[in-house]
Amino acid sequence: METEGLVKIHEYQAKALFARYQVPVPRGEVAETSAQARAAAERLGGGTVVVKSQIHAGGRGKGTFRDRVSGAPVMHPDGSKPLGGVNVVRGPDEAERFAARMLGNVLVTRQSGPDGREVRRVLVEEGMDIRHEYYLALLLDRAVRAPVFIASAEGGTEIEEVAASRPEAILKQVVDPRSGYSPWIGRRLGFGLGLPAQEAQAFAKLCAGLYDTFVGTDASLVEINPLVRLADGRILALDGKMSFDDNALFRHPELRELRDLAEEDPLEVEASSHGLNYIKLDGNVGCMVNGAGLAMGTMDIIQHHGGRPANFLDVGGGATTEMVTEAFRIILGDPAVRAVLINIFGGIMRCDIVAEGVVAASRAVGVKVPVVVRLEGTNVERGREILVSSGLDFQVADGMRDAAEKVVAAASGR
Ligand code: GDP
Ligand code: MN
Numbered sequence: 001m002e003t004e005g006l007v008k009i010h011e012y013q014a015k016a017l018f019a020r021y022q023v024p025v026p027r028g029e030v031a032e033t034s035a036q037a038r039a040a041a042e043r044l045g046g047g048t049v050v051v052k053s054q055i056h057a058g059g060r061g062k063g064t065f066r067d068r069v070s071g072a073p074v075m076h077p078d079g080s081k082p083l084g085g086v087n088v089v090r091g092p093d094e095a096e097r098f099a100a101r102m103l104g105n106v107l108v109t110r111q112s113g114p115d116g117r118e119v120r121r122v123l124v125e126e127g128m129d130i131r132h133e134y135y136l137a138l139l140l141d142r143a144v145r146a147p148v149f150i151a152s153a154e155g156g157t158e159i160e161e162v163a164a165s166r167p168e169a170i171l172k173q174v175v176d177p178r179s180g181y182s183p184w185i186g187r188r189l190g191f192g193l194g195l196p197a198q199e200a201q202a203f204a205k206l207c208a209g210l211y212d213t214f215v216g217t218d219a220s221l222v223e224i225n226p227l228v229r230l231a232d233g234r235i236l237a238l239d240g241k242m243s244f245d246d247n248a249l250f251r252h253p254e255l256r257e258l259r260d261l262a263e264e265d266p267l268e269v270e271a272s273s274h275g276l277n278y279i280k281l282d283g284n285v286g287c288m289v290n291g292a293g294l295a296m297g298t299m300d301i302i303q304h305h306g307g308r309p310a311n312f313l314d315v316g317g318g319a320t321t322e323m324v325t326e327a328f329r330i331i332l333g334d335p336a337v338r339a340v341l342i343n344i345f346g347g348i349m350r351c352d353i354v355a356e357g358v359v360a361a362s363r364a365v366g367v368k369v370p371v372v373v374r375l376e377g378t379n380v381e382r383g384r385e386i387l388v389s390s391g392l393d394f395q396v397a398d399g400m401r402d403a404a405e406k407v408v409a410a411a412s413g414r
Contacts, residue, residue, distance in 0.1 A: 006220055006243040009258045010054045012123045014222075014240030021216060023209035023224075024236045028125030030054065037099030040124035041092040048127030051098045053085040053107050055117040056263035058225075058241065059158070060085030063109030065102065068118060074105050085109065085119075088127055095124055110158075117263065128238065133226030134193055135159050136207075138214045140221075141174070147214060149173040149207065151189045155226035181211035195229070202235050217255060218248035267311075267330050274326045276313055283308020285411045286337035286369075288327055290315050290344050298343045301400050307408035310336045317348045324357025329365050339411035341403055342373045351375040351383030359390045370395060370410035374403035 015025040029040035041049045053060050064082040065074035073082045077097055085107045087098045099122050108116035133156035141148040151171045154162045162169055171192045173185050186204025195203055206227075214222050223241040230236065249256050261269050271278030281299075285307050289295045295312045302309055311334055315327050331340055344354045354375060362371070374397040375383045387394045395410070397403035 007246050007249060007255075007259055008056045008241070008243045008263070009255075010056065010121070010260060010263075011052065011240050012054055012121070013258045014242045015123075015237065017213055017217060017242065018209070018237055018240055021209045021213040023206055023213060024234065025240070026125045026128060026236055026238065028123050030121050030123050031099060032103070032121050034096045034100035034103060037122055037124050038092045038096035041089075041095035044124065044126045046091055048088060048090055049095050050125045050127055051087045051089055051095055051102065052123040052125065053102055053119045054121040054123055055085075055107055055109075055112065055119060056260065057107075057109050057112040057117055059109035059111050060107060063107050063112065063116075065119075066106045066108060066116060068104055068106050074101055077101065099124075120262070128228060128236065129231040130226075130228045130238070131231055132229045133238075134228070135162070135225045136189075136210070136227045137221065137223040137225070138175075138210050138219075139223075144174055146177050147175045147211070149175065149185065149189055149210075151193055153193045155228075159225065175211065180215075181208055183208065199229065199233060199235060202233075206235055206237075213242075217242070218244060218251060220245050267333055271313065271327075271330050274323060276315060276319075276323065276327050276330065278311060278313045278327075278330055280311050280334070281309045282336075283310050284336055284338040285407055286310050286331040286334060286340040287312040288315060288324075288331055288340065288342045288344070289313070290317065290319070290346075290349050294343060294345055297400070298341065298404075301404040302341065302408060305401075305404045305408045307404070307411055310334055310338075315344075315349070319349055319353070319357070321353055321357040321360060324354055325361040325364065328358060328361035332361075332365050332367060332369070337369060338413075339370045339372065339407050340367075341407040342371065342375075343400070343403060344375050344377075346375060346377030346380060346383070349377075350379045351377055352379040352386060355383035355386035358394075359386060359392060362390075362392050367392070370407075372397050372403050372407040372410060374398075374400065 012030045018025050031037040031040050063085040076083045089095050089098050102119050106116040107119050135152040135155035137150045152169050154169050183204045186207030187200050190200030190203035219242050221243045224237040226238050228238045265280050268278050287298050287309050289298050295314050299309050313327050372395045395406050397406050
């Protein structure tokens with residue numbers, strides 16, 4: 001499941017959290033070099049292990065590797081096919097050989113985007129004798145205002161596909177957050193998945209651990225795909241995905257340290273380092289606003305006039321000229337941006353400060369797209385004067401509607 005504006009962590013980190021909350025996971029170790037991968041395979045007993053690429057994108061099993069420098073496909077060591085992101089191998093020698101081909105190269109998956117992601121770490125895990133793959137997730141459902149378990153006996157594939165083709169194969173169980181988790185919730189799901197009584201019991205215990213993980217870390221989503229039943233009857237989390245609302249991270253400094261900035265949108269990372277709130281969207285109008293309410297209103301009115309926001313950047317209440325400059329630089333750093341709308345209501349934030357920042361940033365960055373500015377509030381006249389007398393080519397708008405019309409026209413080249 002894709003969720004936006006959230007902080008993600010790697011599979012190996014999610015599994016470490018699972019283990020802490022009594023959710024069973026395979027034994028394994030993370031490795032950053034092929035020698036470490038070999039050593040890990042040795043410590044796991046020298047038998048079959050699975051070498052798994054650690055990137056913040058799913059679909060690794062079906063993904064393929066490309067050479068980071070040449071872009072050419074990286075082949076499986078037997079030469080028969082492109083190398084995949086998850087490899088079951090026999091023993092330490094093979095673990096080392098596979099890790100050497102994976103580390104430092106780029107894995108392209110259905111979720112990674114066409115450029116793929118560089119693999120900097122692999123997880124080496126004991127091989128498992130899998131009998132069945134299930135899907136299990138716990139997420140915050142805003143419509144029912146409660147955590148909801150989602151489960152399916154058709155795990156291993158993407159849940160969106162199951163939801164589209166066989167919605168009846170997906171089970172849901174809402175947890176009342178006031179009473180919390182009760183074992184009947186997990187037992188009911190377990191029987192719904194067709195598990196025999198004893199395994200439904202083990203499954204219910206795992207669900208309890210998953211609920212504790214979710215609540216204990218303030219997670220927005222915990223997803224296990226696949227959850228597996230082994231030949232010996234054990235039930236384990238074979239994969240793990242977690243995401244967190246970054247507004248909850250201040251309560252969890254230990255989770256903040258799990259962030260992998262190399263995996264996050266570089267512009268979002270840069271914005272947060274300047275105290276700016278930047279969200280990447282998929283349209284072509286860049287938006288600089290102050291305040292979350294105005295951000296929502298601005299996006300709505302752009303859409304109402306037939307445009308699509310490329311991003312929005314909230315400079316907050318007390319931005320300085322330097323912050324506005326940085327904000328403008330970040331918006332223009334997004335190649336999808338065809339026009340920019342600056343929509344500021346100056347209360348605490350003075351319009352002249354905004355205007356100075358916009359002018360300074362335009363000079364420093366060199367703006368190649370039309371910029372529409374709508375300023376209202378404290379020192380608005382002074383702000384407009386600064387824009388007009390700058391000699392730069394701004395379109396000063398009169399009100400929200402005029403601003404939206406102007407910027408949508410500009411973005412579509414009219
Ligand atoms: P994803 O493709 O990014 O979701 O990565 P997963 O961790 O879900 O792995 C993809 C697939 O690899 C799983 O659905 C399993 O079928 C397979 N796989 C992963 N670990 C093992 C293992 O220990 N043994 C075997 N036989 N298969 C595994
Ligand atoms: Mn998976």
